[in-house]
Amino acid sequence: MLENLKRILVIVGHYGSGKTNLSVNLALHMKSMGKPVVLVDLDIVNPYFRSADFAGLMQQHGIELVSPTYARTNLDIPALTGRLDAEIETDKTLIIDVGGDDAGAAALGRYSAAIRDAGGCDMLYVVNGYRYLTRTAEDAAEILGEIQRVSRLSVTGVVNNSNLSNATTPQDIAATDRFAQETAKTYGVPMLFTAVDERIAAETGVLLENGTVFPVRIFVKKPWEE
Amino acid sequence: MASNQKVLMKGNEALAEAAIQAGCHHFFGYPITPQTEVAAYMSKRMPKIGGTYLQAESEVAAINMVLGAASAGVRAMTSSSSPGISLKSEGISYIAGSDLPCLIINVQRGGPGLGGIQPSQSDYWQATRAPGHGDLHILVFAPSTIQEMVDMVFDAFENADRYRMPAMILADGMLGQMMEPVVFPEKKVVTFDKESWATNGHKNQRPHNIVNSLYLQATELERKVKERFERYEVIKAKEARAEEYLVDDAELVVVAYGATSRIARSAINSARAKGVKVGLIRPQTLWPYPSAVIAKAAQTAKAFLTVEMSMGQMVDDVRLAVNGKAPVSFFGHTGGVIPTPAEVLSEIEKLTGGDR
Numbered sequence: 082m083l084e085n086l087k088r089i090l091v092i093v094g095h096y097g098s099g100k101t102n103l104s105v106n107l108a109l110h111m112k113s114m115g116k117p118v119v120l121v122d123l124d125i126v127n128p129y130f131r132s133a134d135f136a137g138l139m140q141q142h143g144i145e146l147v148s149p150t151y152a153r154t155n156l157d158i159p160a161l162t163g164r165l166d167a168e169i170e171t172d173k174t175l176i177i178d179v180g181g182d183d184a185g186a187a188a189l190g191r192y193s194a195a196i197r198d199a200g201g202c203d204m205l206y207v208v209n210g211y212r213y214l215t216r217t218a219e220d221a222a223e224i225l226g227e228i229q230r231v232s233r234l235s236v237t238g239v240v241n242n243s244n245l246s247n248a249t250t251p252q253d254i255a256a257t258d259r260f261a262q263e264t265a266k267t268y269g270v271p272m273l274f275t276a277v278d279e280r281i282a283a284e285t286g287v288l289l290e291n292g293t294v295f296p297v298r299i300f301v302k303k304p305w306e307e
Numbered sequence: 308m309a310s311n312q313k314v315l316m317k318g319n320e321a322l323a324e325a326a327i328q329a330g331c332h333h334f335f336g337y338p339i340t341p342q343t344e345v346a347a348y349m350s351k352r353m354p355k356i357g358g359t360y361l362q363a364e365s366e367v368a369a370i371n372m373v374l375g376a377a378s379a380g381v382r383a384m385t386s387s388s389s390p391g392i393s394l395k396s397e398g399i400s401y402i403a404g405s406d407l408p409c410l411i412i413n414v415q416r417g418g419p420g421l422g423g424i425q426p427s428q429s430d431y432w433q434a435t436r437a438p439g440h441g442d443l444h445i446l447v448f449a450p451s452t453i454q455e456m457v458d459m460v461f462d463a464f465e466n467a468d469r470y471r472m473p474a475m476i477l478a479d480g481m482l483g484q485m486m487e488p489v490v491f492p493e494k495k496v497v498t499f500d501k502e503s504w505a506t507n508g509h510k511n512q513r514p515h516n517i518v519n520s521l522y523l524q525a526t527e528l529e530r531k532v533k534e535r536f537e538r539y540e541v542i543k544a545k546e547a548r549a550e551e552y553l554v555d556d557a558e559l560v561v562v563a564y565g566a567t568s569r570i571a572r573s574a575i576n577s578a579r580a581k582g583v584k585v586g587l588i589r590p591q592t593l594w595p596y597p598s599a600v601i602a603k604a605a606q607t608a609k610a611f612l613t614v615e616m617s618m619g620q621m622v623d624d625v626r627l628a629v630n631g632k633a634p635v636s637f638f639g640h641t642g643g644v645i646p647t648p649a650e651v652l653s654e655i656e657k658l659t660g661g662d663r
Contacts, residue, residue: 096317096320096344097315097316097317097320097486127484128340128341128424128425128480128484129425129481129484129485130484130485157340157424184347209315211313211314211315211488212314212315212316213314213315213316213320213324214351216314244315245313245315245488246315246486246487246488248313248488303481303485303569304481304566304569304570304645304646304647304648305569305570305572305573305648306573
């Protein structure tokens, strides 16, 4: 399911839909397929819980990390780095973790022309049916439209990342299957896969109409979680 | 679709949604990391429900808009993080001095000064001792989960109205930024009759009400303040809250609030697994402080350990409550550094002789 995607993979979605955890997993997956991978933290909105938190893990796996100049410092300045322009022109696989909603996607708009010149991208719209403001396909599609408008790029697929954090059951995920499909249908794009905590991936897979499951490891954790 | 109507929310969003559901339709704020999502959420939701969202020109303006809205008898709130709360302190004092209810949210970050943007609990003294000038207290709630943030927003508005005084939710950046499943309670919002004091237009039907904090006659001002302190005594007797965890047989009692209490609980579970008799007292209100719960534990516990994301502020209140019956130690980090469960466990073992 991931073999046919373009080398530039842009991850967008509503605040808290789980873009960062998915991006980290995608980066590790692409790397395991033997590709040179760059994980790009393009979040200019979120102060904590971001891809730049995983610098050590990325380094350990030989994955390059590009993040805003002052990410994870005490300086609240959302300055983007020039390095992304250079990486877009290479032939490496780029996983671009974009900030939430249209506010976060605004930073992506600045790179839209360069991305198009480099052969375009696959832009994955991550949905979580348990987020308060995107519980219906209509609401999720509205945010998708806003993200497309400001990013000046088009979503090419939907990823269902519905979860209730540690309390998620396979049934919880299965209950969002139709919602994710409907969100995808509204914009005429395919529903690519369902990202599921690897510990419940097999049980969840058999419950889904759209059976493609991408098992993910939970990297984004709270300080009291092991 | 969602089972039990459970949804996944960021702490800041949950605070905002809970306030709306608690009947607050007037929000005045100013963005500051790490609480900006409260204002961002309000800006999206308030227009849809016919409420007021106003990004003020400063924190000082925002708190004074809250004073104005609260005077008219509506549920009003503002939200900020540490440096912004300092700016609001004059307004908080005026609101307390005018006997007005409101909700103030502080999603704490490291200080002093501009400090940092990582989580902190170094505004404990500010919240409980001097949220503004003058003889005054405000109600201070300390949630430790996103669900509790939601529940406490309802409680804070209710008690602010009941006692006609400002209430604060003292959160921290970790609670504001992290995500957890929550269920919004279906409880009915308790409303209070404000006609006897609200300046909402008398329409020539009643004498006009006055909202004021200026009393130039010293004796009159003293009478007002004393009246307020009598109310504070009632609140101290009735509204202090704490959660106890494995305290009954504990030789060491850890006292921690907010996000830090979850780190402490994790360390306590590890220590219990090793047979160490340790428990947790988690204050849920910081003013009034649950001194009685701590004093009771001090009758049996051999020692206390306070864990905070500060240089040690709440530890003062723990010592006052323990009143010399047992030694009270402190462990903490400050400036945005979060203590780890392993560090707290090692501190517990040191104090219980587990490392002998």
